[in-house]
Amino acid sequence: MKKFFLSIFAVSALVTSCASEDDIYNDDSLKAYEASGEYFFANAQKELVDQLTTPSVNLNVFRYFSQYWAATTYRAESRYDLTTRNIPDNHWDNLYAEALGNFKKAKENILSESKPALMSEIEWNKIQQNRVAIIEVLMVYTYQVLVDSFGDVPYSQSLDIVNTPLPKYDDDAAIYPQLITRLNAAIAQMDTGYGSITPNQDLVYAGDVSKWKLFANSLKVKIAINMADVNNSLAKSSIEQAYAAGVIESNTNNALLTYNTFAPNYNLIHEELVQSNRNDFVPASVFVDKLNSLSDPRRPIYFTPLNGTTNTFVGGNYGYQNLLPYNDSYSHIGDKIKEPNLPGVLIDAAEINFILAEAAERGYSVGSAATHYESAVKASLTFWGINNTDATAYYNQSSVNYGTATGTWKEKIGNQAWIAMYNRGFESWTFFRRLDFPGIVAPASAYPIAEGEIPVRLTYPSTEPNINGANYQSASSAIGGDKLTTKVFWDIN
The missing domain is CATH 1.25.40.390 (Serine Threonine Protein Phosphatase 5, Tetratricopeptide repeat)
Known part of the structure; x- marks a missing residue:
């Protein structure tokens, strides 16, 4: 057969x-x-x-579209050459x-x-x-x-x-x-x-x-x-109909496919970055700098600290080659992200709560925008292992809290969804196209096809x-x- x-x-x-x-x-x-x-x-x-x-640039470049990762040597895809x-x-x-x-x-x-x-x-x-x-x-x-x-x-x-x-x-x-x-x-x-x-x-x-x-x-x-x-x-x-019937609002109901710890069924990030020993990516500075500005507790999970430090995170220049000594000049993709059995996600509580916050702002009967936004932020933090006390402290920052963060509701939701969807490039790209936030722009090095x-x-x-x-x-x-x-x-x- x-x-x-x-x-x-x-x-x-x-x-x-x-x-x-x-x-x-x-x-x-x-x-x-x-x-x-x-x-x-x-x-x-x-x-x-x-x-x-998968992070393979032969298959999936959505982490590039959301400017989560930058290239070290092969930068064509980060410049939007997709052919x-x-x-x-x-x-x-x-x-x-x-x-x-x-x-x-x-x-x-x-x-x-x-x-x-x-x-x-x-x-x-x-x-x-x-x-x-x-x-x-x-x-x-x-x-x-x-x-x-x-x-x-x-x-x-x-x-x-x-x-x-x-x-x-x-x-x-x-x-x-x-x-x-x-x-x-x-x-x-x-x-x-x-x-x-x-x-x-x-x-x-x-x-x-x-x-x-x-x-x-x-x-x-x-x-x-x-x-x-x-x-x-x-x-x-x-x-409104879906919300009344029940949706995924807590991490206990996340739609996850848990990979194995052994070949050939481990997470493809592990396959590309660990088993294949590829050094093609570093976190992009535009994203790293945003998390640095918020003292985001997900940083040591999303990225590794700069060599020899415990709390310094440095990204590469998006859209360009990042050829400085690889090991010592940049943070790298976090160890947890590269675990062989890290689950792949179809839908999670953070995503749905951000959408419900948006729906509430649009006048739909789904509860409070502030409540869903807070639930979304905290769901992302706890999903990655941040304890409830630290999650609450992060949310209570004036630059994060829904009542005090600057910008329109689209900006508040868009910026935090960008951070939460770090390992879900396609969904992050969808949030960006719908809300027009975060305020990322194409690099000057982009190919003409991207206009x-x-x-x-x-x-x-x-x-x-x-x-x-x-x-x-x-x-x-x-x-x-x-x-x-x-x-x-x-x-x-």
Whole structure:
């Protein structure tokens, strides 16, 4: 049996038996068994989290977009050259083929399974409904990442290789409401009184349906807040409904995939920076200096102290080579960040509380903006191991406290979300595009393709103009040009 992934425009993952002209070779009695749907589900979960977690500049450059890290030698990606290594191609391929393709196959195989003999029809149907609903929720999550990365993307035809090998691109503004509809249906389908995915095949919540419902409602909040400036009525109703039903507001409910301490399933940051012994990154000074100005207690977790000190943190110059003696001139990526079993995060309490603070400021009935903001800041601190006393002391600084920090609500939330999302580059980039804070700017060394701006989308994969040309041209025209500066539909400020 061989698993293979089709080209990036076909975006389907299938399992097939090997084929040969030899009759014995093709004898069904010798054919490998089809893998279980739950196997594909676990694989898809890991592929999705890996893509959002990896620091490989071949796959994920969002830590650069948020100016968390600076390059030491190879600075092309920090200057927004995304085509040399085909970064958009790899991001697109991993999300469509490796994540969505496997989720699709998981659903198909699960639905084809037979009821165990000793299980009642009612229980079996409920378990099946829960399993399919959980898969649906993670497919919605993946599609949102694709839309937020590229704008218009294949959606309605994206996973039908037989009938539409060259899928059309759907309007990004039209996809978002459909994702809300799919989430509502999946949430309604979940029954916490029954089981779902086998615990060891659900790498995030071990089959806990109640936690998946919290996740689904939290995802609805994530999607809806992006629509606030373009479809306020749907955003408001969706967020209020999700909040009333229950969302992730404490770290105990965070959606985490915990990696192993051994190869090949350790955290990809560990793989890139420790196992591969790469010295390609140092923390960026723009970020380090911000945390220094706040005496932020996350500094010794996010970064290492400068050699020979205990509380001095120095970053590198973003967008440039940082070639001073590597060991002694800069702080480095923190040891905890590089641990092999550091969890990858899909949604956490800090993120959702920051969004709820924003929703409250927009007039939605979700409680107090100040309360959610405080909860968000403290959730990030305690997630990283800061004790409650020190977390409270940090929050009570006049430069952090919601009542006394300078700036608009967008600035207050944007700046603290930037700090909290340090190891979640993609989500940080989303906060930045929606709130326009923190006030980071493109480096003077940026490539002309960036037009002097931090990218607000990825360009389409380089293969699309040649392979799916007509649909590519239509989409490129519809969004206003396939450029790094073309905004996705919700980014109107």
